[in-house]
Amino acid sequence: MSRVLQPSTPVTPPVRAEYERRLEAFTAVPVERALPLATRLWAQDWLRKGLILAVLALLWELAARWQNNDLLLPTFSATMLALVEGLASGELVDKVLISVGVLLQGYVAGVLLAFALTTLAVSSQLGRDLLATLTAMFNPLPAIALLPLALLWFGLGRGSLVFVLIHSVLWPLALNTYAGFQGVPETLRMAGRNYGLRGIPYVVQILVPAALPAILSGLKIGWAFAWRTLIAAELVFGAASGKGGLGWYIFQNRNELYTDRVFAGLVMVVLIGLLVESLGFATLERLTVRKWGQQR
Numbered sequence: 001m002s003r004v005l006q007p008s009t010p011v012t013p014p015v016r017a018e019y020e021r022r023l024e025a026f027t028a029v030p031v032e033r034a035l036p037l038a039t040r041l042w043a044q045d046w047l048r049k050g051l052i053l054a055v056l057a058l059l060w061e062l063a064a065r066w067q068n069n070d071l072l073l074p075t076f077s078a079t080m081l082a083l084v085e086g087l088a089s090g091e092l093v094d095k096v097l098i099s100v101g102v103l104l105q106g107y108v109a110g111v112l113l114a115f116a117l118t119t120l121a122v123s124s125q126l127g128r129d130l131l132a133t134l135t136a137m138f139n140p141l142p143a144i145a146l147l148p149l150a151l152l153w154f155g156l157g158r159g160s161l162v163f164v165l166i167h168s169v170l171w172p173l174a175l176n177t178y179a180g181f182q183g184v185p186e187t188l189r190m191a192g193r194n195y196g197l198r199g200i201p202y203v204v205q206i207l208v209p210a211a212l213p214a215i216l217s218g219l220k221i222g223w224a225f226a227w228r229t230l231i232a233a234e235l236v237f238g239a240a241s242g243k244g245g246l247g248w249y250i251f252q253n254r255n256e257l258y259t260d261r262v263f264a265g266l267v268m269v270v271l272i273g274l275l276v277e278s279l280g281f282a283t284l285e286r287l288t289v290r291k292w293g294q295q296r
Contacts, residue, residue, distance in 0.1 A: 057076050058076075060075075060076045061075055061076040061077065064076065064078075070259060070260070071257065071259055072259070073259075074259050074260040074263055078260045079260050079263040079264050079267060080264075080267075081260070082258075082260040082261045082263070082264040083264040083267055083268065086261065086264055086265075086268075091249075092246075092249065092264070092265070092268060095244065095245055095246045095248070095249040095265075096245075096246055096268060096272070098244070098245040098246075099230060099231075099234065099245035099246040099247065100272070102158055102161050102162065102165070102230060102245060103165065103226055103227060103230050105158075105162050105165070106161065106162040106163075106164075106165025106166050106168075106169065106226060106230070107165060107169055107222065107223065107226050109162065109165075109166050109169075110165065110166040110167075110168070110169025110170045110173065110222060110226070111169065111173060111219070111222070113166065113170050114169070114170050114171075114173040114174040114177060114218075114222075115177070117130070117131055117134075117170075117174050118131065118174050118177045118178045118181060119199075119200060119203050121178055121181075122178070122181050122203060122207065123199065123203075131174060131178060134171075135171050135174060135175055138167065138171055139171035139172070139175065141167075143164045143165070143167045143168035143225070143229045143233075144164065144229060144232050144233060144236075146163070146164050146167055147160065147164055147233055147236060150163040150164055160233075161230060161233055161234070164229055164233055165226045165229060165230060168222070168225040168226050168229040169222040169223075169225060169226050170222075172218060172221045172222055172225060173215075173218040173219065173221070173222040174218075175218070176214050176215065176217055176218025176221065177211065177214065177215050177218050179214055180207075180210075180211025180212070180213065180214025180215055180218075181203075181207045181211050183211065183214065184206070184207055184210040184211055185210070188206055188210050189206065191206070192205065192206035209292075212288055212289050213289050216281065216284065216285060216288075216289065219281070220277070220281050223276065223281075224273070227269070227272075227273060230245070230247065231246060231247040231250075231269055232247065233247065234246065234247025234248045234250075234251070235247045235248070235250065235251045246265055246268060246269060247265075249261075249265050250262050250265040250266065253265065
């Protein structure tokens with residue numbers, strides 16, 4: 001005979017007394033205080049780069065003192081003194097302005113020609129063949145090798161320097177830009193065509209923003225090529241209408257055996273390169289490709 005289970009009395013669980021815990025405001029304890037001072041300082045990009053430059057300057061000073069020959073290798077302190085004197089007298093400033101003025105002319109012209117050539121390349125098969133043929137022909141050709149020919153065509157003036165600068169900028173920038181255009185996803189291309197974009201509007205509104213990381217790399221490469229090409233060209237020929245640029249300043253002081261001024265001119269070349277990289281291209285990358293999530 002089976003037993004019938006009677007329902008048991010329900011057990012009520014004990015209720016825990018409620019209480020309120022007041023939390024400290026998050027802003028009262030800044031996150032930075034949780035990190036050691038050394039860690040916070042080492043996270044600063046400018047500090048790490050400054051330490052690298054300081055170490056290089058110290059090695060330069062020690063090597064020059066060990067060499068003990070100012071004609072071959074002046075000390076870092078002597079070079080900085082010559083640099084300050086050149087800036088204070090205004091001579092070095094005038095040379096820099098002349099070189100930068102010529103550089104900007106050639107660089108801007110090369111950028112515009114590269115953009116026109118790559119726009120034609122993405123618009124037609126003939127343009128692609130033209131770009132491939134011209135880059136295969138002229139990209140391996142050193143820009144400085146064209147200087148004698150430029151002197152015959154444009155004479156002893158600024159036009160010769162601008163010509164070789166255009167050559168040094170045009171081909172690497174065109175190759176990088178076209179490679180960036182080729183890497184644009186097909187979805188974006190189709191979206192642009194669906195909106196009826198063709199020709200230059202299609203390139204400017206669709207291809208250029210999507211390929212901007214590659215374009216910026218090409219701009220930096222073109223800038224470096226143009227800057228060193230200009231200095232090399234001015235070392236050979238840099239006096240236009242009685243005025244020479246930074247390369248001519250280095251060449252003249254080398255002839256007069258002012259080695260500290262020669263190194264001061266070289267330091268000025270490096271400083272301008274660092275300034276353009278840190279304030280120009282780095283700022284442009286931060287405001288565009290990094291802000292848009294296209295680059296880490």
